[in-house]
Amino acid sequence: MNIVIVRFCKFIVNILKLLNQMSNQFSFSQDEMNGIVEDTYKNIINECKNLIRETKCPDEQIIALLSLVASTFTPTLSKE
Numbered sequence: 001m002n003i004v005i006v007r008f009c010k011f012i013v014n015i016l017k018l019l020n021q022m023s024n025q026f027s028f029s030q031d032e033m034n035g036i037v038e039d040t041y042k043n044i045i046n047e048c049k050n051l052i053r054e055t056k057c058p059d060e061q062i063i064a065l066l067s068l069v070a071s072t073f074t075p076t077l078s079k080e
Helices: 003-023 030-055 059-072
Strands: none
Touching (some): 030 059
């Protein structure tokens, strides 16, 4: 798998960590980080590899898809 996708996934994880720190409302426990969070990360990587293998799509398409997924969880800023 291309290093660009791995770096992008790590970037998304870091953004989520920063959002959690900024909101100070939630953070994963060490057990969760070593369990479900790590498993989820690995599953995302594997599914991206499967998508590339089955569709022969370029890495840029995977990045666009991951960006769309990330935007689903990005807080919406609204005017008050």
